[in-house]
Amino acid sequence: MSQIVYDALVIGSGAAGSFAVKELTAQGLSVLLLEAGPAVGPRDFDPARKKAPASSINIWERARATVKGQPIQARAAFFTERFSHFFVNDRKNPYTTPKDAPFLWIRGRQGGGRLHSFGRVLLRWTDEDFKIRSRTGKGVDWPISYDELAPLYDEVETYLGLYGNKDNVPTLPDGVYTNPASLTPAEQVFKQAVEDRWPDRHVVSWRYIAPDAERVPRPLREAQASGRLTIQYDAIVRRITTDEETGRATGAEFIDRNTGKRSTAHAATVVLAASPIESVRLLLNSASAKHPGGLGNSSGALGRYFMDQLPCLAFGSFSKAKGWALDEAAPTDPFYNPSGGIFIPRFGEPDVGRGDFDYQGSIGRSPVPEETDARLAFFGFGRMLPYADNRITLDAQRKDAWNIPVPHIRCVMHEEERALLRLQEETLISLIKEVGGDLEFIGSPMGLKEMGMGAFPEANAFSRFMFRKWFRKTMCMGAAIHETGGARMGETPEDSVLNPFNQLWDAPNLIVTDASAFPGSGVAGTTLTVMALTLRACRNLVDQYRNFTPVGGFEP
Structure with missing residues (x-):
């Protein structure tokens, strides 16, 4: 060579x-x-790896990955053992952070x-x-x-x-789409409720690519x-x-x-x-x-x-829709779950709740009994300003x-970010509540807030205890992976x-x-x-x- x-x-x-x-x-x-x-x-991409998690918290898959050398990678919000071989071994690939400022790489x-x-x-x-x-x-x-x-x-x-639709949203330019994207019936109800209530807030489908069959x-x-x-x-x-x-x-x-x-x-x-x-x-x-x-x-x-980006994670239910639906807009893949979901872009200028953040999520895509309220999940992304003291050395x-x-790695929120993240969380809480949703928790680097029956009410007491214990290490800066x-x-x-x-x-x-x-x-x-x-x-x-x-x- x-x-x-x-x-x-x-x-x-x-x-x-x-x-x-x-x-x-x-x-x-x-x-x-x-x-x-x-x-x-x-x-x-062995389809045999595609197994339903033992619980929604996914505690045992994360524990097994931790034992095998992935204590950091297993903290990713949507980590699954199926993808564990696509993440590094943390023991061989360490990094350091300030003691009071964890970062999830x-x-x-x-x-x-x-x-x-x-x-x-x-x-x-x-x-x-x-x-x-x-x-x-x-x-x-x-x-x-x-x-x-x-x-x-x-x-x-x-x-x-791309799979996507022409949405004519001022804060999210339309792209070039080869195929249309779909919303579940629950997402359609949610979209209508939000857009009727706030004319400058929009709910659109994901714009995404399907898994590549050639791998x-x-x-x-x-x-x-x-x-x-x-x-x-x-x-x-x-x-x-x-x-x-x-x-x-x-x-x-x-x-x-x-x-x-x-x-x-x-x-x-x-x-x-x-x-x-x-x-x-x-x-x-x-x-x-x-x-x-x-x-x-x-x-x-x-x-x-x-x-x-400033991360926040929220789970709950949506009482205006029941059950769940399979999104078949893209071809079924034997390894990956179906793609798709909803995206709430940065609000339009006249909206008093407007901030430099948006939300990506799904409603009515998690399997539940037909008469059960549809499940919802959202991940928020907020803007972080560049600071000279946030640096890699x-x-x-x-x-x-x-x-x-x-x-x-030092990546620390300043007061500007803390204020924006508070608004990001408060806005999501009020938006979901206003249109008929119920949150069980919302969390970010500023902490975990549980509501109603609390996080993952269907899980056993030990799994819920471990979720609360690990949450701050999971939902810290870096969790957005952006x-x-x-x-x-x-x-x-x-x-x-x-x-x-x-x-x-x-x-x-x-x-x-x-x-x-x-x-x-x-x-x-x-x-x-x-x-x-x-x-x-x-x-x-x-x-x-x-x-x-x-x-x-x-x-x-």
Whole structure:
């Protein structure tokens, strides 16, 4: 491998990495993909793993995963043993946090990354997310706008074949949908009740992709089919290498996950797409004489302005609808449960309860007897502002199983976030109650509130006790799994790590296209925006690689 110099090296094969290799190989480049975990195939999606949990709390599945080495991963709000092999072993992949500020880092290392375990919901962001400083005077504006990303959103949505509907909601732009999405009868009743009561609140169906029957993500398959992609699985990247004189990226050092053997890969360009915390960790660990504070850290901003969205979780029932229904909008999958649900976007401007948050959930999708009130579940996502003291650093005292320094993660709510999270919870409570719902609990990093019969009234006393005991460790920052920032893009190299095309200011032949590039957290899922940004950044990188220009370019 040391004898080959690839046109491009891509690190990570998830949402960002898979689209990067698709785009770069389509442009005719020779590409090496380094993936820290194993290849994924049909054997990893055994239908026999699809078993109903012993209880709604899922206590024993979480306990078994904890014993096997996944005490952090098992805390994910919707963890199931069926997906346990798509999450890392926490003993081999540790990290640290301040004692008084826990952070839940949910991650997967395998071909396709977290594409095998995320909810497959793909939502557009708007200028309410991209231009938050212009709108509120807080945070920072992105150096790009919705209008610049809209054509790329179109392209990604068309390529993936989204399920969704034209909803004409001002705060959630419509996309390009290949198939319609459905609401259950209970969700239709809920939607009508909410929209009749509040004209500036909208309830829409999820906008999502169905499970891929081929199991390997489509962009990754297409890149492989091009004949221009080489994949090195089980390749844990230790650091990005740079030229001693120019400071440009030259490739990466990596360790074989199984044997411990070290190797070096060489490439003219590098795409870092390892997920926010991991990408920042790699840049920090790639310090050199030319980059003494870490690769790309001349501004001092590397690792800073790290965020996650503000999470809250609520369960209960909806008395205006009974029973449950199976959503058959998408083909039935032998491994995954049916997709679908409801989404309540950021409220319209005239609504007095409007805030920078939204809610994703489901009503009437959990099996219950026909005459029983429909079950409901909601997860709220709120905006977090970027703060310099929320940051990722290296913990020199702790190493992972491959002797690489682990990340130290600090992600703490300020008063702005605490106030917003209180409003986020209070709004959800009042909304559900007003339209005929009953909550059993709602919880967030600010604590657990039980109502009526309390959380999971059908569960046994021990399971309920353990739920309450573990809740604070489960519903802390990181629980939204929408982490952003740490290598943010900006207009100038003095206050950002990347330029508006995701290029490292200090080494412009390296781009970072996962959500570490985000200057703000937004309130919806990050995946669609990551995919769109990756296409945009890769095309710019290829143009500069082929047509060197003295300003902003690099020598190929």
